[in-house]
Amino acid sequence: DAGITQSPRHKVTETGTPVTLRCHQTENHRYMYWYRQDPGHGLRLIHYSYGVKDTDKGEVSDGYSVSRSKTEDFLLTLESATSSQTSVYFCATGQSRNTEAFFGQGTRLTVV
Amino acid sequence: QQQVKQSPQSLIVQKGGISIINCAYENTAFDYFPWYQQFPGKGPALLIAIRPDVSEKKEGRFTISFNKSAKQFSLHIMDSQPGDSATYFCAASLDQGAQKLVFGQGTRLTINP
Numbered sequence: 076d077a078g079i080t081q082s083p084r085h086k087v088t089e090t091g092t093p094v095t096l097r098c099h100q101t102e103n104h105r106y107m108y109w110y111r112q113d114p115g116h117g118l119r120l121i122h123y124s125y126g127v128k129d130t131d132k133g134e135v136s137d138g139y140s141v142s143r144s145k146t147e148d149f150l151l152t153l154e155s156a157t158s159s160q161t162s163v164y165f166c167a168t169g170q171s172r173n174t175e176a177f178f179g180q181g182t183r184l185t186v187v
Numbered sequence: 188q189q190q191v192k193q194s195p196q197s198l199i200v201q202k203g204g205i206s207i208i209n210c211a212y213e214n215t216a217f218d219y220f221p222w223y224q225q226f227p228g229k230g231p232a233l234l235i236a237i238r239p240d241v242s243e244k245k246e247g248r249f250t251i252s253f254n255k256s257a258k259q260f261s262l263h264i265m266d267s268q269p270g271d272s273a274t275y276f277c278a279a280s281l282d283q284g285a286q287k288l289v290f291g292q293g294t295r296l297t298i299n300p
Contacts, residue, residue: 079230106286117193117276117290118231134289165230169286173219176286178230 078102079179081166087185094153096182098166106169107149108133108176109141111162118165124149156186190214191279193291201299206264208294210277215258217279221288222251222262225274234275235262236285267298 078101088094098107105126110118120133122141130141138160140152153160166179193210200206212220221236237244237251237260244251250263264271274295278288 108286110290115292117191117278117292118288119290120287123287133287167230167286172282172284172286174285175233175236176288178223178232180228180230 079166079168079177081164081179081182083182084180085183087187088156090157090186091155094156094184094186096151096164096166096184098149098151098168098179100147100149100166100168102168102170102177103146104168104170104177105146106172107143108167108169109139109149109151110165110167110178111135111160112165112181113162121151121164153184156184158186160184161186190289191277191291193277193294195294196292197295197297199297199299200267202267202269204267204298206267206271206296206298207261208275208277208296209259209261210291211257211259212279213258214279214281214289216281217289218282219280219285220251220253220260221278221280221285222249223276223278223290225276225293231276264296267296269298269300272296272298 080099108123109121119135124130124143164182167176222234223231224234225231248265253260277291
């Protein structure tokens, strides 16, 4: 998994509560991404980062924010979790834009 | 909108047979087409990828066939083995990027022994 650690691996939270998912990588990859995986939709890009403090929105960014204060850490925050955000979240990293994306093992988030 | 459409949703193949998964895309600006393999409880892992300057790429038992005019590409798994049982995703990206991906819906492949 290219030295990518996602935490927590599983989380159950209540509607309306804030949630932060963490992606930590030891590969010194510049590029980092958050995807969500849902049945029938494959994986969809939420936010991405091309470096420290350089982030941008992906296809399904509403309700999510990100921060990257260090190369190795990329945080995904749900400010006020909703049931529609129940999903499996994957972090991915890449050394440069045109090299392979490496995925973490995922975080299963359930919003009740 | 689904920019990359994948079929079938599920596929059962006998051991030793050929597994074929198809994808169609809409955006002609896509210039990188990878296939990812995912086992239960794991993240996707790159299996094989192709760029539109070639029509076919083979790596071992895995082959991508690419039809630019039809905006379609497919994954062929020859001599399918039970260990190939997994979910497969096609994807596409722009500007020669390989990480900012648009994924298909996925195909759950089961290889019966």
